[in-house]
Amino acid sequence: MLLQIDVNSEEALYTQLANQIRYGIARGYLQPDDPLPSVRNLASELGINMHTVSKAYNKLKEEGIIIINRSKGVRISSKVFADRKTGYETILEEKIRQLVSQSICNGIGEKRFLGVVENVFKKMRSGE
Amino acid sequence: MLLQIDVNSEEALYTQLANQIRYGIARGYLQPDDPLPSVRNLASELGINMHTVSKAYNKLKEEGIIIINRSKGVRISSKVFADRKTGYETILEEKIRQLVSQSICNGIGEKRFLGVVENVFKKMRSGE
Amino acid sequence: MLLQIDVNSEEALYTQLANQIRYGIARGYLQPDDPLPSVRNLASELGINMHTVSKAYNKLKEEGIIIINRSKGVRISSKVFADRKTGYETILEEKIRQLVSQSICNGIGEKRFLGVVENVFKKMRSGE
Amino acid sequence: MLLQIDVNSEEALYTQLANQIRYGIARGYLQPDDPLPSVRNLASELGINMHTVSKAYNKLKEEGIIIINRSKGVRISSKVFADRKTGYETILEEKIRQLVSQSICNGIGEKRFLGVVENVFKKMRSGE
DNA sequence: GTGGTCTAGACCACA
DNA sequence: GTGGTCTAGACCACA
Secondary structure (H helix, E strand, O other), X not given: OOOOOOOOOOOOHHHHHHHHHHHHHHHOOOOOXXXXXXXXXXXHHHOOOHHHHHHHXXXXXXXXXXXXXXXXXXXXXXXXXXXXXXXXXXXXXXXXXXXXXXHHHXXXXXXXXXXXXXXXXXXXXXXX | OOOOOOOOOOOOHHHHHXXXXXXXXXXXXXXXXXXXXXXXXXXXXXOOOXXXXXXXXXXXXXXXXXXXXXXXXXXXXXXXXXOOOOOHHHHXXXXXXXXXXXXXXXXXXXXXXXXXXXXXXXXXXXOO | OOOOOOOOOOOOHHHHHHHHHHHHHHHOOOOOOOEEOOHHHHHHHHOOOHHHHXXXXXXXXXXXXXXXXXXXXXXXXXXXXXXXXXXXXXXXXXXXXHHHHHHHHOOOOHHHHHHXXXXXXXXXXXXX | OOOXXXXXXXXXXXXXXXXXHHHXXXXXXXXXXXXXXXXXXXXXXXXXXXXXXXXXXXXXXXOOOEXXXXXXXXXXXXXXXOOOOOOHHHHHHHHHHHHHHHHHHOOOOHHHHHHHHHHHHHHHHOOO
């Protein structure tokens, strides 16, 4: 699976990395129990610092998405798709509320917004 | 319209403020051509720094959502709901892609995600 | 409140620091809404690196014990004593099970173990 | 007695193993003078490295809990329950202090903490 | 002035 | 070989 980061983005490098990995899982490119590159290897591959990769991995660990083993390396949790966090839906709703407000202010109403959402899901399923 | 900010939030104050204003517009509490409080007044009302309010207003101005006029003050643009930015839908799709990835990794599939989106729109329409 | 760390300890510096702060709260030396020293000040005071202090603070933030505000600094959460984590009691029981096993293997039975626990609480209440 | 280790745990394998053996003794599943499997056998049985088992055994030997004899193998010390280490109670108190601090910060007071401790002892006695 | 991010580089424990 | 911890030092956004 190809991981890409944009050094010029406003988004922190470690956040981009975490996003990409979550995206890879959502699209099915990364599956439960799949191994991830070691901290050092991924860092040198992406041309960024070890600690930045480590920070991304630790964030995903906290979210229960990956398993980090000090001597055996990193892999996708076998429980990635489990419905764990009770609080998550509340956070999600708040984030969607912000996106929806912004969309309305940009002339994008409910129909079109739902269209974009469905489009994203469709692309993910097709592995695009 | 009541604007509320949470100084304990992780979100920057100026971002909160911009979000609240966009939300107010989306819900219909703020309408095209409605005036907004002056930078000074809003700052003292919220107990925050003038620069913070100014930063929020400037962000909204750049988005074409409000009009800032030195002598006549600040007001909602008459073209708020216009479908201006050709680039916006691309940004929106990227943001939704991130939210969807995260949701899938937390056990929330398409049906439930769409449910949350529809719920947000419903609450907005009912002015909740 | 005096924070002390032991550079020669097996325990990581950032863990020691987090422990000391939790201990200070438990004894009542640090109270809800009390400010904590800035990352840089505490680091120079303890003669350790900024990042180490930052890591300790971030751990406590994740636990909901302190509030970190990028521009206003760090303080004890007003909800420190709230009964938040549903999973915490399970973790606690496991840790106690390990301690109890070890104690029994060292000739310390239930009575004496409970004595030590009560003693710890007593010392905390008296602010010792 | 069944020894189980969890390769996904945050805890080092050798620590888990030592904990399990102490726990087995505390519950009475392993008794003074009982033999333990050889390093090689236990390692292959658990599917882990010999060095890991060896490290766990050596830790327990240093604690005076097991006896390692090159020709006669490994067995539980006949003096396991003896009150040997004068320093142990100090270490125990420090560990309990940390647990208690953390518990208080999570809304668990003295009564509830003591309840958990008593519960652990009860489960051990009943061989659960 | 505050914490956040990133880099470069060292040393360590576990397996 | 693996991730974890710690340091030193730089630059940045927010207020």
